[in-house]
Amino acid sequence: MDERTRADVERAEAAIVEHYPRLVRLAHLVLPPAMGRHRRVLTAHGIVQRALPSTSRERARAVLPGQRRGPRPEPGYPQVRSRVLELALAQAKLGRRRSPLPFVWGLRLFPRAGGADELALDQALSALTAPARAAVGLRHLEELDEDEVVAVLGAAGVADPGEAQRAAAALGPGTAALLHSGEFDPCTVQARPTDLLRRRQGRRVAIVGAAALTAGAALLTAVGGPGGAPEPARPDPATVRARQALDPERLVRAPDDAWADTSRMDFTAWSPRGEYAGDTALLGRALRVWGAPGRDVRVTAAAGTSTRPPDQPPRVLYGGVIDGVTVAVLHDGDRLVRYAEPEGAPAELEFARADNADLTTAGALVIGRGTGWMRYLIAPWITDATTRDLLRPGAREKALHVAPDGVTDRVPQPPADGAACGQWPVTRLHSSARVTARHSFLLTDLGDLTPVHLTYGPATAAGPAAAPPAEATTPTALLSWARTACSLREERGAGVRSVNNWVYARQRLPESGAAATWTCSRADTWRGPGRVAVQFHPAAGAARVVGRARDTAACSPYGPEVVGETRWRAGSGHWYLLAAGSSAVRGLDVTGAVHRTTRATTFAVAVPANAPVRVAGVLASGGLLHALRR
Structure with a gap:
């Protein structure tokens, strides 16, 4: 070469x-x-x-x-x-x-x-x-x-x-x-492993041939052959750690009041609850199935969640019977794992990410499901719970009974994809005064082990940043969510951590002068990327989605600039182009069938229904940000 x-x-x-x-x-x-x-x-x-x-x-x-x-x-x-x-x-x-x-x-x-x-x-x-x-x-x-x-x-x-x-x-x-x-x-x-029986048959043949070599090696060692006596075999550290992680005797258990004496309010502060939380037989079965699920075990995982065995002894959160199903819940620091033994059916494993959880996103988990209903296991720092229909902001809340082990009564599930959206049940949890005074928050179920935290961002008059998300428990927040709740169905099973409704602009409609609002709903996932949907809310009529984006920082503290545009028909029958930008946008630039630039953050002009028009926001840097489209 x-x-x-x-x-x-x-x-x-x-x-x-x-x-x-x-x-x-x-x-x-x-x-x-x-x-x-x-x-x-x-x-x-x-x-x-x-x-x-x-x-x-x-x-x-x-x-x-x-x-x-x-x-x-x-x-x-x-x-x-x-x-x-x-x-x-x-x-x-x-x-x-x-x-x-x-x-x-x-x-x-x-x-x-x-x-x-x-x-x-x-x-x-x-x-x-x-x-x-x-x-x-x-x-x-x-x-x-x-x-x-x-x-x-x-x-x-x-x-x-x-x-x-x-x-x-x-x-x-x-x-x-x-x-x-x-x-x-x-x-x-x-x-x-592969086929164990076939391997055993092949191994018997190999053992016969290896026996003579083994005996010879043992004799050579006994008489002081080359190299002298071998050192004792040292166990592989990775194998030892893996074995210890699946040992039910090594499960971590937080004290009952750990949540009241820590600044880390997440699942690590949950103490074990349930009548079988100390049952090592149940917990051992859960760990063995987690470590090596058989072919008949039903394994589900939220988007972006690993199903690998634990790297260290996990924490036990619950052990008990929920509607005839024996359940154990474990936490390994990054993930929640629900192990279930349905009567007369194979075992089940459900995984969900829980890294960087906080007071609200660690406020509850879904402990059981049935046809049209589910139950929560709530955090030990929750003092009481209520339910309400998000589509009826003026209706009174209903008390939700919580058992001594933290399991709630049945809560109706939100409508699935394709079903009529006649109601949207949400649960309101109230935190103990030992944690924070007068704090409550809304959770809803979107099909994962961890429920979704709902928040609200009010409109800001001016400034480069959006208002920080607040709890969606005020009358204004509930009214906003009543108009957008049904769009949550699109996030089902997507590993969503929280959804924020940000009212980023208000606009007077042409001819009537009625008020309309522009909302950006941002769904943040546990794995990081977010998805946004810009919605237009006329004074009368249903809200509609006019723009979408995936894997974006838009509508977050890292992306306060957002622009939306839509066509709207007035009562007279005339069509208008409507556009709105957030307070971080310095103006709007319209091209196509209409050429116009304005320093205002809202815009309305009469246009033919199908006229080609493009809208962009003018940024402080002088650049352009195109309106989100469907």
Whole structure:
């Protein structure tokens, strides 16, 4: 091998070692899901390990640079990436046919399961061709632009890279975040045993042959053979920690009044409750199923929540019987886990994120469900609870009975998707005066283990920032939520932590002069990203959503600028373009069929119903912020 080739190979080896997880994730994405999760993981690792060139003929072709943002990869990375794509695309054509794999005996490996969003993306990817999946990886994992994606695919031997690029572009804007989750990470995997009976039969044959070697080794040690007496085997620290984390005798238990003597008001301050909170048999079963759920165990997880076993002994929060179902609730610092043993049915595990919970978001959890109803287990610092219909702000609240173990009576569930939205039950919890004086807050159920905290942001007359969210318990807040509550159905099962209704602008309508309000509803998830919906509320008639955005800081303290626009028909039959910006916007700029710029934050002009018009807000920096659209 000449020096130039040796340098190329050494550079490629450094690139593989440096970016190994990144390359394996890309190869795993290209491979067809029909291979099966175990073989797909091993094949992805095998492809990257075979990507190292060995002769000058195998030097990869030069392609465009990799990422557009962040540190630029070393010169060997683009060549290695191209080689990985070639091998992955070739293997995708072979499908299930044999390929060299890393050796794994007795285990099945597969990535951690994701939530509903990850499952939907996996189904969408399975419908694409291997070149299109490669384009998805280059676009969303490698962050290449369209021209770079086409060039890299062409260098990897794809016949029609343009078609693959167009198919990849059809996926939604949240694809990149989902592809970085554990569902698509073949380097962070779970392990389960293979067929134990078949392995036992094969092992018997191996034991007979190994017995003679073992006896010889023992005799060699007894007579002082090479190396002398072996040192005692030391247990693997990771194995010890994993075993301790699943030991019911090591479960953490907070004192009864821990919540009254701590500044950390979250699930770590919950003391164990329920008649079986000390039942080590029940807790042991819960931990064993958590550590290794069988095939018949029903496992559900809120979006973005890992189902991995605990890394340390978790905290026990509850153990008891709820409507004939034996239930245990555990907390490992980042997640809540509800273990249930329904009578005559397999066990169930439900996971939800609970990191960075606080006084309100740790105020309750859903302890049981049925057809049209659910029960809460409330925090020990809650003194009483009431319920109300969010769609009827003037109606009186009803007392909600709470048992001594913290379990409430049944609460009606909000309507599901597709059902008529005739009511929206919410629960109001009141905190103890030992925590904070005269504090109460609203929670609602959106299908996850943790309920959603509802807040309200009043309109501000001027200033660069929005008013901080307040509890949605005042008459004004309840009136605002009565007009937007039914839109909460769109957030069901999305791992939502809280939803804030921010009234960011008020406007007088043309002709009548009646008042209208503009609201931005922001749903913040436990995993971080938020989703917003801008709603227009005329003085008479139903509110309607006029703009949406995902994975955005808009309508939060980090994104106080927001602009919305809609078409509105007056009583005279004339159509108007209405627009409104928040107080952080310095004016509005209208282009298209109408050209107008104003320093006001609201705007109304008569336009034909279908006239093409674009609205943007003028920022303090002089830049433009386009109105959110549906």
